[in-house]
Amino acid sequence: MKADSLRGHLDALLLAVLDGRKLHGYAIIEALQLRSDGALDLPTGTVYPALRRLERAGYLASEWDVVSGRKRRTYKLTRSGQKALAAERTEWQEFTAVIGGVLGGSTA
Amino acid sequence: MSAIDGYLGDLDSRMIGPARAKADLLAEARGGLIDAADAYLACGVDEAEAERRAVADFGPADLIARDYQAELGLRRDIRVLWELIVGVPLLLLAWDLARGFAEWSRLGAPPSWYHRAIGTADTLAALSPAVAVAGLLAARLLSRRTAGPPVARAVSWSLAAAVGSNLVAVVTYGGATGLLEPARLLVSVPCAVLSGVWILFSMRLTIAARSFGRTTA
Numbered sequence: 001m002k003a004d005s006l007r008g009h010l011d012a013l014l015l016a017v018l019d020g021r022k023l024h025g026y027a028i029i030e031a032l033q034l035r036s037d038g039a040l041d042l043p044t045g046t047v048y049p050a051l052r053r054l055e056r057a058g059y060l061a062s063e064w065d066v067v068s069g070r071k072r073r074t075y076k077l078t079r080s081g082q083k084a085l086a087a088e089r090t091e092w093q094e095f096t097a098v099i100g101g102v103l104g105g106s107t108a
Numbered sequence: 109m110s111a112i113d114g115y116l117g118d119l120d121s122r123m124i125g126p127a128r129a130k131a132d133l134l135a136e137a138r139g140g141l142i143d144a145a146d147a148y149l150a151c152g153v154d155e156a157e158a159e160r161r162a163v164a165d166f167g168p169a170d171l172i173a174r175d176y177q178a179e180l181g182l183r184r185d186i187r188v189l190w191e192l193i194v195g196v197p198l199l200l201l202a203w204d205l206a207r208g209f210a211e212w213s214r215l216g217a218p219p220s221w222y223h224r225a226i227g228t229a230d231t232l233a234a235l236s237p238a239v240a241v242a243g244l245l246a247a248r249l250l251s252r253r254t255a256g257p258p259v260a261r262a263v264s265w266s267l268a269a270a271v272g273s274n275l276v277a278v279v280t281y282g283g284a285t286g287l288l289e290p291a292r293l294l295v296s297v298p299c300a301v302l303s304g305v306w307i308l309f310s311m312r313l314t315i316a317a318r319s320f321g322r323t324t325a
């Protein structure tokens with residue numbers, strides 16, 4: 001999948017990956033690739049500034065932790081982030097229902 | 109030099125901003141690159157090739173540095189806004205406290221224009237941290253909707269307005285008092301010291317806010 005088409009959804013994808021867990025940057029990238037079966041192809045370096053922006057927005061909280069023997073910055077969802085994720089999910093379901101209804105192949 | 113070190117050196121040279129924030133961003137990038145290289149190593153690739161692939165996955169340095177620089181510039185501006193939010197009210201408070209110990213009674217009553225000038229300066233000084241708070245709120249809310257220029261513009265504009273408001277207040281305090289009677293500037297040692305501190309603080313804020321125009325262009 002092209003990076004340009006992902007950029008608009010990157011925030012929601014990052015929030016979804018962090019739902020209910022605390023992860024460091026590379027683990028977030030791995031989780032994105034795993035959940036998409038490797039279809040999400042974007043420069044991994046763009047993820048880190050996006051995480052910082054989501055933190056500034058109040059959706060994520062971060063801290064330096066020692067994970068697997070190395071110091072890593074880990075991120076988790078805040079309460080605002082959980083609300084934003086729920087709103088993104090509802091919006092996405094409505095969007096796919098509408099578009100799916102039209103593109104879904106019915107000729108009625 | 110390893111591929112990761114070379115790449116990080118390239119990123120570093122393309123970024124300008126507060127040293128600590130820059131080191132923090134680069135440390136996280138290094139961690140991510142090492143993790144990626146480790147993952148390739150675990151697949152049986154040799155170390156040099158693992159690092160080369162990790163760097164390639166991270167993205168072209170010029171493209172990535174643009175995102176990092178935007179983040180760094182915002183952090184710098186937000187830090188200056190916080191300095192202003194804390195510093196100006198503290199100086200106002202300290203000035204009010206210090207004024208109580210001065211022997212103002214031996215000076216004549218100032219004319220009405222002087223009261224008006226000081227009243228205007230008081231309003232501007234109080235407005236300055238309020239504008240800075242509005243800038244921080246705008247940064248938070250805009251960061252939820254968009255990335256890049258709109259957030260940087262909002263922060264830069266509020267920074268310029270807040271720093272400008274404080275600067276005009278300081279110039280008005282000093283200018284009006286100097287015009288009325290220069291000796292008043294030195295009638296109280298604590299007040300004179302605080303005035304000096306405020307002038308230096310304002311100069312520091314003005315220099316720190318010099319990025320205005322670059323980020324709004």
